[in-house]
Amino acid sequence: MLIVADENIPLLDSFFGDIGDIRRVPGRSMNAEDVRDADILLVRSVTRVGRELLEGSRVRFVGTATIGTDHVDVDWLREQGIYFSAAPGCNANSVAEYVLSTLSLYAERKGLADWCDLSVGIVGVGNVGGQLASMLGRLGFEVRLCDPPREAQEAGQSGEFVSLAEALECDVVTLHTPLTRSSEHATYHMIGASALAALTSDQLLINSGRGEVVDGAALKQRLSAGDAPLVALDVWEREPRIEPDLVDLVWQATPHIAGYSLEGKVQGTEMVYRALSQFLGLPVRKKAGQFLPEPPLNKVSFTGSVEEGQAIRIALRSCYDPRQDDARLRLAMKGSLEERAEAFDRLRRDYPVRRECSSLKVQLKGSSRSLQDKFRAIGFKLKI
Numbered sequence: 001m002l003i004v005a006d007e008n009i010p011l012l013d014s015f016f017g018d019i020g021d022i023r024r025v026p027g028r029s030m031n032a033e034d035v036r037d038a039d040i041l042l043v044r045s046v047t048r049v050g051r052e053l054l055e056g057s058r059v060r061f062v063g064t065a066t067i068g069t070d071h072v073d074v075d076w077l078r079e080q081g082i083y084f085s086a087a088p089g090c091n092a093n094s095v096a097e098y099v100l101s102t103l104s105l106y107a108e109r110k111g112l113a114d115w116c117d118l119s120v121g122i123v124g125v126g127n128v129g130g131q132l133a134s135m136l137g138r139l140g141f142e143v144r145l146c147d148p149p150r151e152a153q154e155a156g157q158s159g160e161f162v163s164l165a166e167a168l169e170c171d172v173v174t175l176h177t178p179l180t181r182s183s184e185h186a187t188y189h190m191i192g193a194s195a196l197a198a199l200t201s202d203q204l205l206i207n208s209g210r211g212e213v214v215d216g217a218a219l220k221q222r223l224s225a226g227d228a229p230l231v232a233l234d235v236w237e238r239e240p241r242i243e244p245d246l247v248d249l250v251w252q253a254t255p256h257i258a259g260y261s262l263e264g265k266v267q268g269t270e271m272v273y274r275a276l277s278q279f280l281g282l283p284v285r286k287k288a289g290q291f292l293p294e295p296p297l298n299k300v301s302f303t304g305s306v307e308e309g310q311a312i313r314i315a316l317r318s319c320y321d322p323r324q325d326d327a328r329l330r331l332a333m334k335g336s337l338e339e340r341a342e343a344f345d346r347l348r349r350d351y352p353v354r355r356e357c358s359s360l361k362v363q364l365k366g367s368s369r370s371l372q373d374k375f376r377a378i379g380f381k382l383k384i
């Protein structure tokens, strides 16, 4: 059995080596010739999967080791009888940690003594938005949730949802919707000129969903006008050919790596491995956890005299500090369009190992119960 796989899927041999022969291909340039003789196709989000890639091949299973599925023509696969599986939720915690770290930097920039003074509007409350909402709620933030599809489905069951306009009133607005173009609540360019006009310089907009959810041209105009909000973009229109002008205009710029914790990536591989094993009628014997190495930093200690906010910032940023990714992306925005595109993909392919907060033991000597609860809310392991 031949498995054709994006070379950027981690642990291909460990998970799939005893299922079939593996042919590794760069995901961005994968073409029909690469997959013609394959039985199984494993991708991440940079390969467009549909008729053009698969017609005439013998592929019968497609797995994407990612949450997003907008790169896959799911309807065409269904019509062809090709089984499809994604990895919902695999890197939700990684994205939530990216948002938390971004919030901590923003609160510091604003000179806030307590980051919980920020209200946060979450647009799209699925795996990622839901995980983030739960963390922020436990930390004591005021959170507003906007999710019209869920609101319609859960009508009458809860009054917890607000409109997009109400979410846009929060100090921080963070986008976690999929990219959809034709459904009732399509998200393509959902944040356009009028939504952007509602935001002021007292606010932060974060997009780590998909680049095309925000109208890039309208964003450039808004950021060049007065009273503009700060913006943190992890995802961009037309990746990897992103606009260097927009990189210059945003406060924080990262190369689509919010979900790139090692845990998130390996869980993506594991979920596709499980789906393929079930599809082939094989036993599921491997788990992501068995392949995760000891983290280079596995313990930090704080004494009772440490200021609470300071302790949380140190622990959070020792696991993930987006400023490093921001600096790397800005440095890479040189040369021609193609050179910049290659650099964008290189930053993602050669991404350093990043571990989630759950990999770090936090020792809190003589700390308050409330501080312990906050560390737990973020997912740290506590040693008291």
Ligand SMILES: NC(=O)c1ccc[n+]([C@@H]2O[C@H](COP(=O)([O-])OP(=O)(O)OC[C@H]3O[C@@H](n4cnc5c(N)ncnc54)[C@H](O)[C@@H]3O)[C@@H](O)[C@H]2O)c1
Pocket (backbone or CB within 6 Å): 067, 068, 069, 088, 089, 091, 092, 095, 123, 124, 125, 126, 127, 128, 129, 130, 146, 147, 148, 149, 150, 176, 177, 178, 179, 185, 186, 187, 190, 208, 209, 210, 234, 235, 256, 257, 258, 259, 260
């Ligand atoms: N930057 C990254 O590294 C990264 C990592 C993981 C996921 N993502 C992106 O984040 C998206 C969300 O991930 P998820 O796991 O939470 O997906 P999900 O499917 O679990 O949740 C998405 C939620 O968005 C809601 N939604 C749909 N249309 C909406 C609209 N118009 N307004 C408000 N809400 C709307 C849905 O009802 C759903 O509850 C993914 O589809 C993917 O594109 C990015």
Ligand SMILES: O=C(O)[C@H](O)[C@H](O)COP(=O)(O)O
Pocket (backbone or CB within 6 Å): 008, 044, 045, 046, 065, 066, 067, 068, 069, 091, 256, 257, 258, 259, 260
């Ligand atoms: O949808 C997802 O899971 C994320 O956007 C994911 O992190 C994308 O990573 P890539 O497929 O581009 O490696």
